[in-house]
Amino acid sequence: MNPHAMQSRTDEGTASRPLLTAVALFVVAPIGAAVVIGVLLLFGVSPHLVFLPGFAVRTKLAALSVHAPNAVGVLVTVIVWWVAVVIVWLVLRRLWRTSR
Numbered sequence: 001m002n003p004h005a006m007q008s009r010t011d012e013g014t015a016s017r018p019l020l021t022a023v024a025l026f027v028v029a030p031i032g033a034a035v036v037i038g039v040l041l042l043f044g045v046s047p048h049l050v051f052l053p054g055f056a057v058r059t060k061l062a063a064l065s066v067h068a069p070n071a072v073g074v075l076v077t078v079i080v081w082w083v084a085v086v087i088v089w090l091v092l093r094r095l096w097r098t099s100r
Contacts, residue, residue: 025086033081053080 040050048055054073061068 024089029085029089030078030082032085033078036081036085037077051077053077 037050041047051073054075054077057076058068058070058073061072
């Protein structure tokens, strides 16, 4: 087997890795967060529990005399679930790399 051919394949793989990471973080993870929220609601988890981070932020803002619309609570909830998806993805990626 040609060693130069293998080298070019590994170079192409590492060159696309930052792009794939960006797509995973900013496209796949937010969609995954929205799917997690939808699935939790579909399977009967209380909306107050699913949207708890958003409720907590809206309550803190209300304590500061700031009226926040429901969209703020939903956005905070999606961001929290997005962070959870990213953390799980990073842990799985690290475990997969150490097992190789």
